[in-house]
Amino acid sequence: MSEGLFRRVLVIGTGLMGTSTALALHRSGAEVLLEDLDAGNLRVAVSLGAGTPFSGASPDPEPDLVVVGVPPAVLGNVVADALERFPTSPVTDVGSVKAAALADVERLAPDAVERYVGSHPMAGSEQSGPLAARADIFDGRAWAITPHPRSRDDAIAVVEQLARTCGAFPVRLSPSEHDEAVALVSHVPQVAASVVAGLLTTAAEGHLMLAGQGIRDVTRIAAGDPKLWTQILSANATPVARLLHEAASDLQRFALTLEKLEPEELRDALERGGTGVRRLPGKHGARQESFTSIPVLLQDQPGELARLFADVGGAGVNIEDVRMDHSPGTPAGLVELAVHDDAVPALLAALERHGWTVHG
Template sequence: MTEPPFRRVVVIGAGLMGTSVALALRRSGVEVLLEDADPGNLRVAVSLGAGVPVTPPVSSGDATGGGPADLSDPTDLVVVGVPPAALGTVIAEALARFPAAAVTDVGSVKAAALADTRAHASAGPGLDRYVGGHPMAGSEQSGPLAARADLFDGRAWAVTPHVDSRPDAVAAVDQLARTCGAFPVQLSPGEHDEAVALVSHLPQVASTVVAGLLTTAAEGHLVLAGQGLRDVTRIAGGDPELWTQILSANAEPVARLLHEAADNLHRVAHNLEKRDAGEAGLADLRNSLERGATGVRRLPGKHGARPEAFSPVPVLLPDRPGELARLFADVGAAGVNIEDVRIDHSPNTPAGLVELWVHQDTVPALLEALAHHGWDVHG
């Protein structure tokens, strides 16, 4: 039997991210201890099998998996998964409480977390054992009930050492990412914050702004909403308090990108307003749309492949139990691998449209198999 990569890991904060990290570690046989200021979150995380509590159960009748764990045994790593406003304080406390352990976090902003940790740990030991981390995965849902052991599988995990970070601490956080199924990407805290401002924080604000327009829309108009609108607005359902903290902590790069995006939106609006003034305005509008299409093509696809290597095959799916399973079985029997899948259920219809994304080379075989099994392929 393979030895676990860590003897013991303490996870402080049993929300979505902390509990998912704990579940992923338990999947690899790592002993995990859990802490959370909210007894309810702790009970749920323990009941999910994420670890055992460091703090005592609220009452002897609670199903928390036993009493508090003994902290006298060595701890290899501490993972801090608390809200951004509390990161610096909790990281500094963890460095003092666990003097032999590397300490990391799963916060969305790294420079502010490092500065806060320095402020709180300046007179204490072990800042060289702190290495920031940020798994690029999550959900618009929150809390331990939304946690999953496979949340990080195949996802990037930013590892953000500072100038004083010890190599063994960096290696521990790198190993944490790999143990949780992710692939580590090393960046400085500042580089990380610039990157996530574009790939995470700006999309959150854009999604929120579009979703906000729906609050005054006529109900009859919303009936027409398709998958495009749902895709754009899905992440707007995130926790407003959490996102207020995240955006405030990374305010400067996010504000800069918002101004740039706003300038581009104003340009598009101006071109639409002057569309009757000649071809110049339409050409400028077309250039804006083409630039967006070019940007999308730059995004890496599955396994790092370019997205243009995959093609969508739309299939009409009857709204009956077992139909999706039958479709997947027919595709698998044809020897075709589904790279991605999207489902669009239109209101008041007894069917949905499933987009099966497959490698371009397999499209002919897939179409033949679908026709053989009587599937209605659109497009």
């Protein structure tokens, strides 16, 4: 590597995560080689400009890094195989569970495990495959780096550089600490989304017509690949099951509180949720800032969103976050613009000047 940038990286597994990593590396100027068991996925990744197919012949020089983006059940095998095929390259993976993969690598490649440093970008999508890949998917996101006691310092530095090169910020923690953390912030939310979305399967069509943004926010990730999530949850079963028992007893208490109509207890439980959500960090891991959301009515026609953004940008107001609400059967939508509290007067003035309707 020179000046912290990668010259050549091999990405094994060109699905959603592998192709996104390859696109981000390619964007940084690295030569990216690609490999996948599925010739179709490899072809799509190449056609998206993620890199060139790896011929299989030993590259000279060896890759600065090998990134493995395959399903959790085969991670350890593919990482161990890469450590053997490339005797000097550091190897990482982007798998969602770290301790199980490390145990497999330690068993299968005990003499090369020093060059392996696990990692996990905390970004993704409910979609799979290279067509859903994006170069900017990691921008501003945390990327867990999970060295083990035998990981070499230079290999750790290279994997942290991967996170930064892809636009993320590295967060270092042990594999088991990582697995505890993602059980809470990723795996239990997936189960909760699946349970709530599962209730929709028997709902009356007419009731579903009332679906607004709330149910969509809570259930988006339930559309994730069941095969992938079965592997993720199985690999992290113990901490996830423990938290699910805790959540189940909270739900039980909620139901009893409602049956006994105890408004004080109900409010306490709802306030606890608010306290929890405010603890989530904001952009780039910083403390969450206080924003005001301004709902703007938008006609459902081409160019409206671009016109709105241009009017807001023209007033010198930075949009911190944006959210759209499409109600079924209506020709208009609601866009919520989140801005810093002190930018609200300028935003409202600009919206009025340009004829936008602000709701509420």
